[in-house]
Amino acid sequence: MHIETRAVEAFHAWHDFYVLIGTGAATLIGAMFVVASIGASFLTEQSEPQIRVYMTPSVFHLGSVLLGCALAMVPSLDGPAPAICFGIGALAGLVYSGRIAVDLAGRQALLIDRLWYGMMPALAYAIGLAAAAMMAWPLRAAFEILAVGLVLLLIASIRNSWDLIVFYAQRTGGPTG
Numbered sequence: 001m002h003i004e005t006r007a008v009e010a011f012h013a014w015h016d017f018y019v020l021i022g023t024g025a026a027t028l029i030g031a032m033f034v035v036a037s038i039g040a041s042f043l044t045e046q047s048e049p050q051i052r053v054y055m056t057p058s059v060f061h062l063g064s065v066l067l068g069c070a071l072a073m074v075p076s077l078d079g080p081a082p083a084i085c086f087g088i089g090a091l092a093g094l095v096y097s098g099r100i101a102v103d104l105a106g107r108q109a110l111l112i113d114r115l116w117y118g119m120m121p122a123l124a125y126a127i128g129l130a131a132a133a134m135m136a137w138p139l140r141a142a143f144e145i146l147a148v149g150l151v152l153l154l155i156a157s158i159r160n161s162w163d164l165i166v167f168y169a170q171r172t173g174g175p176t177g
Contacts, residue, residue, distance in 0.1 A: 007135060008078040010143045015073065021150055022069030025062045028154075028161055032059050035161060039168035053107070054117060057100050058160045061121050064093050065154050068128070068146075080136065086146065087132035093125035093153075116159050124153035 011018070036043060036055070043051060071077065071085055101118030109117075127149035134142030 006078055007082040007138065008076065010140065011072045011074075011077060011082075014143055014147065017147060018069040018072045021154060022066050022073075025065035025069065025154060025157070028157060029059060029062045029066065032062070032161060032164075035164050035168065038165065039171075042168065042171065053100060053103050054113075054160070055164060057097070057117060057121065058157050058164065060096060061093070061124075061153050061157045061160075064089065064125075065150050065157065068150055072146075083132050083135035083138075086128060086135065090125045090128035090132055090149070094122060094129060097122035097125055113163070116156055116163070120156040121153060124149045124156060127152065 032055070039055075068086065068089065071082075071089075077085075097118065101114070101122055104114045104118045127145060131142045131146035131149055134145060
């Protein structure tokens with residue numbers, strides 16, 4: 001069934017959702033600074049490849065969720081602009097996640113890490129790209145699909161941030177060093 005809706009009306013209806021998800025993403029970006037300080041002894045030039053595969057993508061994905069939520073809350077966002085903006089963002093995230101997934105495939109990474117650091121973010125961005133395409137028609141279901149993509153990206157980022165905290169804490173002997 002083809003139900004049209006204006007983006008500005010749909011985003012207004014989802015306002016509380018975007019505030020909640022965006023606030024969570026912003027808070028976790030701050031937590032990543034704590035993760036970086038816990039793992040400061042590991043953040044060296046020699047570990048730069050691991051930082052690019054594990055830590056940087058987590059911050060990138062959280063930033064994508066935050067940016068997507070901020071974009072959705074722009075009061076006058078309507079017409080083709082949401083489809084274009086979310087489409088470009090999702091495509092960029094998909095390419096970036098694909099690059100990370102390929103990098104992980106060439107490493108001796110655990111399967112669970114390949115799934116959560118590589119495949120899940122790529123899936124979330126693919127869902128976001130599908131939502132952007134649906135917005136171009138404009139189909140009301142596009143906004144539910146976009147929500148699924150953002151939540152999946154947030155969940156992957158939460159899991160990956162926790163994974164990094166545990167990894168660094170194990171190597172530093174816990175909070176007391």
